[in-house]
Amino acid sequence: MRTTAHPYMANSVPAVKQVMLDAIGAASIEELFAQIPEGHRLRGGLPLPPSLASEIELSRHLRQTLARNETCEDNLSFLGAGCWQHHVPAICDEVVRRSEFVTPVWGTPSSDYGRNQAWFEFCSQLGELLDLDFVGLPVYSWGCAAGHAIRMAARMNGRREVLVPRSLDPERLAVIRTFCEPRETASHLTVTLVDFDPQTGRVDLDDLRAKLGGEVAAVYFETPSYLGTIERDAAEITRLAHDAGAEAIVGVDPISLGVLAPPPDYGADIAVGTIQPLGVHMNCGGGVGGFIASRDEERYAREYPTLNLSICDTVVPGERGFGIALFHQTSYGLREEGNDWTGNSTYLWSIAAATYMSLLGPKGFADLGELIVQRSHYAASLLDELDGVRVAWPGGFFKEFVVAFDGKTVADVNRGLRAHRIFGGKDLSRELPELGQSALYCVTEVHTKDDIERLVGALREVIAA
Amino acid sequence: MTHLRRYHAAVWDEPLVMELSREGRRGLIVPEAEAEVRERVGEAASLLPAGIRRSDRPALPELSEPDVLRHYLHLAQETLGMMGISLFGTCTMKYNPRLGEAIAARPELAELHPYQDEDTLQGVLEFVHGLDVILRGLSGLDQFVFQAGGGAHAAYTFACIARAYHAERGELGRRNEVVTTIQAHPCNGATAAAAGFKVVTLMLEEDGYPSVEALRAAVSDRTAALMVNNPDDMGIYNPHIDEWVRIVHEAGGLAFYDHANFNGVMAKIRARDLGFDACMYMLHKTFGVPKGGGGPAVGAFGCTAELARFLPSPVVIRDGDRFRLDADRPASVGKVREFWGNVPQVVKAYAWARAMGADGIDEASDLSVLANNYMERRLLEIPGLTRSNPQVDAYRMEMTRYSLGKLQEDTGVGVVDVQNRMADYGIDAPWLSHEPWIVPEPITPEAGEMWSKEDLDYWIDVLAQVCREAYDDPELVRSAPHDQVVHKLADTSLDDPDVWATTWRAYLRKRAATPVG
Numbered sequence: 015m016r017t018t019a020h021p022y023m024a025n026s027v028p029a030v031k032q033v034m035l036d037a038i039g040a041a042s043i044e045e046l047f048a049q050i051p052e053g054h055r056l057r058g059g060l061p062l063p064p065s066l067a068s069e070i071e072l073s074r075h076l077r078q079t080l081a082r083n084e085t086c087e088d089n090l091s092f093l094g095a096g097c098w099q100h101h102v103p104a105i106c107d108e109v110v111r112r113s114e115f116v117t118p119v120w121g122t123p124s125s126d127y128g129r130n131q132a133w134f135e136f137c138s139q140l141g142e143l144l145d146l147d148f149v150g151l152p153v154y155s156w157g158c159a160a161g162h163a164i165r166m167a168a169r170m171n172g173r174r175e176v177l178v179p180r181s182l183d184p185e186r187l188a189v190i191r192t193f194c195e196p197r198e199t200a201s202h203l204t205v206t207l208v209d210f211d212p213q214t215g216r217v218d219l220d221d222l223r224a225k226l227g228g229e230v231a232a233v234y235f236e237t238p239s240y241l242g243t244i245e246r247d248a249a250e251i252t253r254l255a256h257d258a259g260a261e262a263i264v265g266v267d268p269i270s271l272g273v274l275a276p277p278p279d280y281g282a283d284i285a286v287g288t289i290q291p292l293g294v295h296m297n298c299g300g301g302v303g304g305f306i307a308s309r310d311e312e313r314y315a316r317e318y319p320t321l322n323l324s325i326c327d328t329v330v331p332g333e334r335g336f337g338i339a340l341f342h343q344t345s346y347g348l349r350e351e352g353n354d355w356t357g358n359s360t361y362l363w364s365i366a367a368a369t370y371m372s373l374l375g376p377k378g379f380a381d382l383g384e385l386i387v388q389r390s391h392y393a394a395s396l397l398d399e400l401d402g403v404r405v406a407w408p409g410g411f412f413k414e415f416v417v418a419f420d421g422k423t424v425a426d427v428n429r430g431l432r433a434h435r436i437f438g439g440k441d442l443s444r445e446l447p448e449l450g451q452s453a454l455y456c457v458t459e460v461h462t463k464d465d466i467e468r469l470v471g472a473l474r475e476v477i478a479a
Numbered sequence: 480m481t482h483l484r485r486y487h488a489a490v491w492d493e494p495l496v497m498e499l500s501r502e503g504r505r506g507l508i509v510p511e512a513e514a515e516v517r518e519r520v521g522e523a524a525s526l527l528p529a530g531i532r533r534s535d536r537p538a539l540p541e542l543s544e545p546d547v548l549r550h551y552l553h554l555a556q557e558t559l560g561m562m563g564i565s566l567f568g569t570c571t572m573k574y575n576p577r578l579g580e581a582i583a584a585r586p587e588l589a590e591l592h593p594y595q596d597e598d599t600l601q602g603v604l605e606f607v608h609g610l611d612v613i614l615r616g617l618s619g620l621d622q623f624v625f626q627a628g629g630g631a632h633a634a635y636t637f638a639c640i641a642r643a644y645h646a647e648r649g650e651l652g653r654r655n656e657v658v659t660t661i662q663a664h665p666c667n668g669a670t671a672a673a674a675g676f677k678v679v680t681l682m683l684e685e686d687g688y689p690s691v692e693a694l695r696a697a698v699s700d701r702t703a704a705l706m707v708n709n710p711d712d713m714g715i716y717n718p719h720i721d722e723w724v725r726i727v728h729e730a731g732g733l734a735f736y737d738h739a740n741f742n743g744v745m746a747k748i749r750a751r752d753l754g755f756d757a758c759m760y761m762l763h764k765t766f767g768v769p770k771g772g773g774g775p776a777v778g779a780f781g782c783t784a785e786l787a788r789f790l791p792s793p794v795v796i797r798d799g800d801r802f803r804l805d806a807d808r809p810a811s812v813g814k815v816r817e818f819w820g821n822v823p824q825v826v827k828a829y830a831w832a833r834a835m836g837a838d839g840i841d842e843a844s845d846l847s848v849l850a851n852n853y854m855e856r857r858l859l860e861i862p863g864l865t866r867s868n869p870q871v872d873a874y875r876m877e878m879t880r881y882s883l884g885k886l887q888e889d890t891g892v893g894v895v896d897v898q899n900r901m902a903d904y905g906i907d908a909p910w911l912s913h914e915p916w917i918v919p920e921p922i923t924p925e926a927g928e929m930w931s932k933e934d935l936d937y938w939i940d941v942l943a944q945v946c947r948e949a950y951d952d953p954e955l956v957r958s959a960p961h962d963q964v965v966h967k968l969a970d971t972s973l974d975d976p977d978v979w980a981t982t983w984r985a986y987l988r989k990r991a992a993t994p995v996g
Binding site: 020022023024025026030031033034035037038039040043045046047048049050051053054055056059060061062063064065066067069072073075076077079080081082083084085086087088089091093095096097099103105107108109111112113114115116117118119120121122123124125126127128129131132133134135137138139140141142143145146147148149150151154155156157158165183185186188189191192193195196198199200201202237244245246248249271272273274275276279280295296297298299300302303310312315321322323324325326327328329330333334335337338339340341342345346347348349350351352354355356357358359360361362363365368369371372373374375376377378379380381382383384385387388389391392395409410428432437440459462463 | 495509511517526538548560587588589592598602613630635675680775818819833836838842853907932971982983
């Protein structure tokens with residue numbers, strides 16, 4: 015038993031405990047647990063590893079264990095696929111590490127006003143990027159945002175099927191399937207896969223037309239797609255969806271929206287996506303967060319499962335406040351009758367994203383998008399020239415593209431690259447076997463021309479070996 | 480009574496960032512593509528399909544780098560953010576060790592990609608496994624995963640596992656009901672419903688919880704699962720909980736323990752010992768991880784070996800000295816979220832548990848219950864305040880729900896007014912109650928183990944002062960707050976489509992359509 019007070023617990027001083035016990039009139043702390051029947055009690059202690067109550071020891075232990083990791087800073091990484099290495103401005107880190115943003119739970123609209131304003135600025139700036147007026151507070155991830163949006167559409171039109179591209183990220187597809195429920199439940203939604211054109215990597219419009227029946231609640235697609243391609247027929251996809259009476263839901267990477275058209279330009283009704291690229295570190299996948307946005311129409315707004323923060327007035331004329339709109343329709347308000355559920359989410363990251371969008375501004379997003387497109391195409395064109403390497407769809411992508419290898423497995427290639435301190439692209443060979451030994455490569459603003467050439471040189475060696 | 484602090488929030492009258500824009504300013508410069516790159520691939524516009532290129536510039540603000548920094552620092556200062564005393568019940572406001580923040584900021588954690596080769600992730604996998612083992616010890620269960628992004632999401636994870644379990648047995652079509660109680664967090668019923676179940680909600684009875692008979696009547700061969708917390712938010716422990724689990728099991732259902740209120744029973748009881756098949760811990764509450772105003776959070780989900788094959792994939796497995804991600808799990812429910820969880824938060828929780836150790840965790844639950852009962856003695860002396868379930872005379876667990884219904888009857892001052900006024904004395908808003916409000920004007924402080932006796936005394940002194948003000952000068956409290964960033968919100972419905980505006984552009988459009996006044 016420890017005899018000194020624990021640094022996290024002010025009342026662990028024996029004399030303090032005694033004063034409190036005396037005030038209660040109890041003889042022991044044990045007496046206070048009398049509600050729990052003896053038969054329920056754990057006796058004999060917990061099987062836990064030894065404590066490291068001294069920060070001096072604990073810090074050392076944590077750092078030593080972390081040192082067993084290798085990072086994307088010390089290696090050259092081309093991994094993306096839902097979690098991307100973008101530059102995180104120092105100010106984003108400074109802001110999200112402020113205690114006032116790190117530790118609060120909720121507060122009141124008056125006491126935690128500044129954080130609420132930051133949230134509102136997140137929604138407002140994202141709304142500008144998306145060209146959409148209604149933006150909810152963030153959800154857990156892109157996949158969860160897509161799942162919620164599909165359920166929104168099904169509630170709106172009462173239909174029970176959703177079309178999604180077969181090229182969808184299997185990770186995101188698995189999340190969507192979870193949201194759509196198994197066939198045994200009465201509220202099950204059928205997920206139907208729409209093929210992609212092997213020549214272009216884009217949605218196969220004929221297959222889409224064939225599958226767009228009267229039970230389709232929504233067509234969900236992404237641009238850029240999981241495989242990197244930009245859906246140049248996006249307007250046609252949404253038109254077909256609308257003609258069939260379905261909602262058109264699009265998934266977008268907001269960092270692309272300095273150069274790519276915003277969703278309403280091609281007719282999307284609901285936009286979802288990720289916020290991780292906007293100033294959040296990859297955090298081993300723990301940096302993800304998602305958003306849902308739409309036109310500010312009541313029929314959409316009434317179906318949001320998110321908390322929705324509205325600018326409003328205070329009791330003092332001319333003074334602004336921020337309050338929760340449409341609270342009653344959430345599970346906090348209506349329990350199981352609410353729209354899906356609401357809970358803790360990724361709100362801190364929305365402040366990183368607000369900071370990021372303010373830093374970049376309109377020109378920053380345009381410049382960044384252009385740089386990424388140029389560097390990624392540069393990488394693709396050099397790789398495509400290598401013997402035994404082929405870029406599946408060499409034009410019309412944003413930051414990711416599919417690289418196919420002849421004569422070597424992706425596993426072998428990536429193992430070889432690791433000796434060069436390079437993390438190769440994500441292996442697609444198991445999830446999309448028809449693409450052969452293929453990998454998804456990601457090139458962003460953090461990859462210089464020299465980095466790309468280093469990859470090319472290393473690949474040349476690995477493939478020749 | 481201690482001297483009440485003078486407090487006033489920082490007021491900057493900080494404009495929205497969009498209003499700080501000045502054309503041409505830059506907060507971040509992006510390098511130009513290298514000459515060789517430009518030469519080889521040409522201009523970006525030529526690389527993007529026409530018709531899908533953005534033709535306008537998004538109306539984002541244009542600011543210099545220091546302007547952005549100062550703006551958001553002003554907003555941070557305009558946030559009380561637990562810098563006061565926060566006894567926000569059900570959320571277990573405890574110390575968030577800054578060592579965890581320092582560790583999470585290191586590139587060995589921040590700059591990891593989840594698809595890196597396992598060889599390069601051994602450190603972080605060791606932490607995930609380490610916390611799994613610690614939670615097994617605390618619960619008696621066999622396997623934990625961290626994919627869920629919050630407590631509600633872990634409840635949803637359970638509902639998905641219950642689906643898979645009954646589907647495998649061919650009974651999902653019939654077993655379409657989940658039983659919960661009115662005192663369980665709304666997320667239990669809500670996530671069960673979102674997973675496709677009907678929800679049966681039991682009401683409280685004389686002892687402060689639903690009776691065994693009520694449960695028996697609700698359970699049948701349609702029951703898929705029980706989702707319940709214990710103790711509840713009023714501080715009452717259901718002594719029949721093991722019998723509840725037995726009844727549900729006998730009917731063929733599963734039992735899920737929502738451990739939202741774990742702080743007072745850590746090291747005292749274990750979910751598995753009471754018969755539960757699965758449980759959930761909120762790392763951002765009980766395990767010292769910060770809340771971030773609403774995440775990133777983690778709902779750690781654990782279950783028995785029998786249910787482990789249904790867990791969301793992947794699961795971190797120890798193989799001798801190595802750790803690996805097991806994604807080859809054919810019976811798995813699949814995924815509830817991309818990747819394997821909010822990994823930095825898992826590492827912070829691991830660090831917290833190591834800093835506390837078994838003795839520290841046991842003592843934390845001792846101190847939580849001690850503090851709550853200490854507070855109760857003093858709080859019940861405040862005129863206008865009463866205790867929920869007054870007929871239950873036992874010591875409460877780590878929190879007690881009180882009612883300011885009498886204060887409101889006597890003075891017209893409601894609990895939201897009290898909450899607002901307490902902030903004027905530097906107190907973070909206390910929790911009231913989830914829907915529905917079973918007691919009138921509820922207020923639910925939870926002391927936890929972090930706050931000192933002096934902090935608790937100060938908090939009580941402030942509430943006593945505010946209640947006194949309510950009797951002496953009710954308008955002072957009704958018009959509160961007075962010393963915050965802004966005043967209380969106008970009594971306007973934000974459910975009106977002509978009024979709500981979740982973005983600045985929507986606000987400008989609606990205000991132009993309906994000018995103020």
